[in-house]
């Protein structure tokens with residue numbers, strides 16, 4: 001297991017007015033990993049990132065990056081940390097290349113035209129280098145944010161909801177860019193609302209809700225618990241009891257016998273396959289159905305079930 005690059009312990013943030021955005025957060029990030037912080041709106045993701053990047057002053061707790069305590073030795077660590085925020089707030093009138101070069105200088109690195117060119121090319125921004133940022137499309141603006149963060153060659157990079165509100169194509173493009181950064185050895189922490197994004201990108205996943213980290217696990221183990229499948233099967237004729245032929249499936253009668261509800265699977269595609277098996281078994285048993293509605297559980301469903309498990313264990 002590689003060495004820790006970021007160690008957060010007992011981190012709490014209470015905003016003026018009393019809102020506790022982070023509640024005693026402990027989290028260790030290892031060198032070279034991609035860590036996805038998954039949580040709903042207002043969970044505390046941006047506050048957590050802001051605390052590490054020096055934008056939010058923690059109420060209590062400790063943050064150490066690269067072995068340096070951020071409270072005492074902030075400058076040393078800060079120069080090695082990059083942040084891609086959710087939105088561009090400045091430089092709208094600047095040409096792309098100037099904004100990106102300026103970001104590099106801001107962190108005290110000497111100008112390096114070749115490096116800036118390489119970054120802009122890798123993000124397909126080279127052709128747009130002389131355009132003002134305000135004239136770019138939303139997707140290109142996001143790329144500028146990434147280029148700015150990469151310009152100072154961070155070892156630890158935060159991506160705050162890199163693909164919120166972008167179309168599928170751009171999301172895939174963004175994932176490819178994140179992959180390239182990983183290949184260069186950058187440690188990445190990304191926040192997201194999307195389970196599929198965590199699934200696609202991350203080595204480990206942490207789930208945050210109401211300022212608390214509910215669970216942290218390797219991606220595969222986490223996904224095995226998430227993404228359960230739910231299928232509602234409308235029956236052509238109501239049934240009074242579960243037929244023996246389907247009793248071994250995780251299925252229940254609902255709506256007074258006019259439909260069946262399947263809840264199973266483990267996020268590996270097992271659910272869908274099992275629903276297909278279930279429909280075959282119904283056909284074999286001579287039970288007709290008029291429709292099937294299948295869905296994967298949402299992030300909200302998962303929070304409800306994880307919180308339920310946590311409360312049950314407490």
Ligand SMILES: Nc1ncnc2c1ncn2[C@@H]1O[C@H](COP(=O)(O)OP(=O)(O)OP(=O)(O)O)[C@@H](O)[C@H]1O
Nearest residue numbers: 015016019021039040041042043044045046047048
């Ligand atoms: N400057 C602030 N002052 C007071 N409350 C704040 C401030 N910034 C954030 N909050 C509150 O802290 C909580 C956590 O917000 P935060 O932005 O960290 O969540 P998030 O998980 O990033 O949400 P989102 O997914 O919507 O970006 C929210 O209830 C938010 O309203």
